[in-house]
Amino acid sequence: MPELPEIETFRRILREGTPENPSLLGKRVQEARLLWERTLAEPDPDGFQTRLVGQTIRSFGRRAKYLLIELDDDTLILHLRMSGDLRVERDSAPIAPHDRFLLVFEDGFRLAFNDTRKFGRIWLLSEPSTLLRKLGPEPLDESLTPETFYAMLSSRQRQLKPLLMDQGFIAGLGNIYTDEALYRSHLHPQSLACALDLAQSKALLENIRAVLEAGIAANGASIDWVYRGGGFQNEFQVYHRKGEPCYQCGTPIERIVVGQRGTHICPSCQKLNT
């Protein structure tokens, strides 16, 4: 489900709390309950639950679409994949359908990991880099310059959309924000990366950052039942707008398939010229 802005929103909610729920910072783990074994990627389930007990949450981080919960000795890493969701609630609350993992704290609150489709994964690692080092640069990291991005694109003979969604190339973009960034850049998702010049590469990077920052500012995007509380769906210009008029030229938005993913374009504003 969520992409970079949605994970960033969860990070903020868990760190700062909301009017309904407290911050989880500084809370100490009393108990960990794994309700669906395959949700745990690493380590083996045996030592996992006892290893968590007694550790205190020191900070929350994010790398790409991974949420990092820094504990005393380990990092608890969550990936929500397609349908994952997080709730903070009292441990007296009923367990919801599709809850896969509960992290219970000494003060009676808990973090619930809910995941209808069971694609989500959690890791408990003493050394997170083993998992995270395969990722490409963070798009919002200022050390990624337009010149670097241009060089990265120039060396790839690959369609833009699958490349931007490749987490090893650049980390954090998914289907929504990729479609939105390409539309704003007037680039066709099937254009080859190496065909972009410096100006186009620079504009693409700026638009990637703009849509991600707009998504973060809106607390993410809520679609269907999958994610609650975000507002970025109201700013979609192509995603989920098949048949509706392009805001720039009025041409109906089309849905095509690129890299086996549903892809939304304005066929007039985004010409294919490889």
Add this chain to the structure above:
DNA sequence: ACGAGCGCCTGTCGGC
């Protein structure tokens, strides 16, 4: 290096 196909899962929606 790159793209296609498929598996992993459950649920919803549209068409017949």
Add this chain to the structure above:
DNA sequence: TGCCGACAGGCGCTCG
């Protein structure tokens, strides 16, 4: 109404 395929914000694998 019931059934059946398409589709869903992700990612890892194999195979040409």
